[in-house]
Amino acid sequence: MDTSEILVIEDDEEIRHLLRTTLSAQHYRVSEASTVAGGMLLATQQMCDLILLDLGLPDGDGIKVIQKVREKQHTVPILVLSVRSDDRDKILALDAGADDFINKPVSMGVLLARLRAALRRSIQTAGRTTQSIFRTGEIQVDLNKRRVSVADAEVRLTRTEFKLLETLIRHADQVVTHDRLLNDVWGPGYDNELHYVRLYILQLRRKLEANPSRPRYLLTEPGVGYRLVTQYFPDAWAKYR
Numbered sequence: 001m002d003t004s005e006i007l008v009i010e011d012d013e014e015i016r017h018l019l020r021t022t023l024s025a026q027h028y029r030v031s032e033a034s035t036v037a038g039g040m041l042l043a044t045q046q047m048c049d050l051i052l053l054d055l056g057l058p059d060g061d062g063i064k065v066i067q068k069v070r071e072k073q074h075t076v077p078i079l080v081l082s083v084r085s086d087d088r089d090k091i092l093a094l095d096a097g098a099d100d101f102i103n104k105p106v107s108m109g110v111l112l113a114r115l116r117a118a119l120r121r122s123i124q125t126a127g128r129t130t131q132s133i134f135r136t137g138e139i140q141v142d143l144n145k146r147r148v149s150v151a152d153a154e155v156r157l158t159r160t161e162f163k164l165l166e167t168l169i170r171h172a173d174q175v176v177t178h179d180r181l182l183n184d185v186w187g188p189g190y191d192n193e194l195h196y197v198r199l200y201i202l203q204l205r206r207k208l209e210a211n212p213s214r215p216r217y218l219l220t221e222p223g224v225g226y227r228l229v230t231q232y233f234p235d236a237w238a239k240y241r
Helices: 013-025 036-045 063-072 087-096 108-126 159-170 178-186 194-208
Strands: 005-009 029-033 050-053 078-082 100-103 133-136 139-142 147-150 153-155 218-221 225-228
Touching: 005 013, 005 036, 013 029, 013 108, 029 036, 036 050, 036 063, 050 063, 050 108, 063 078, 063 087, 078 087, 078 108, 087 100, 087 178, 100 108, 139 159, 147 194, 159 178, 159 194, 159 225, 178 194, 178 225, 194 218
Parallel strands: 005 029, 005 050, 050 078, 078 100
Antiparallel strands: 133 139, 139 147, 147 153, 218 225
């Protein structure tokens, strides 16, 4: 039985009631807020395992909540649940520190699946400090030794290719925005060099994917960024040092 604490920050009373009922039926503990101020108060003063956040709140933008939480809590998953569908809103939320962006309306089954996946990633992240071996499908990466193999055959990556792959691994199953990749891999001052990311993702796909034109692992999130997929391979992190 899961007893994780879920904080719901949503101003629509009907949606909040639906989320509370659905989550409680799955044995999650639920706390609620309907404003930015109330959400930030609960998020910073009590322990929660995951935050479900609407962006359009009556006293401000939910982005403020993400920023405030990330000042104090680096690992708690934040799932944005919003009617906003513009790529700019998604990028702002993800760059602020959200782990996922889910458009309303969404089926409760899909929402629960995304929520469970985020909680699993959070648990895995907590134990990664002593782990360096990452696997997804036929790809294996030793982050300490900087070795990569596909189907047990070693693959040589350039320094930049490895740094890009390492960044995606650190955020596995999450959308990593173009700006985040440019900043983490190339550093400040490369904000307008989107072609760098596209070129190196293409090179990684050629080296890691069986069919680069139909990638299985390195997926494009159109207009936003890229995602390294592991959800089909739940034991992505090795159980040994």
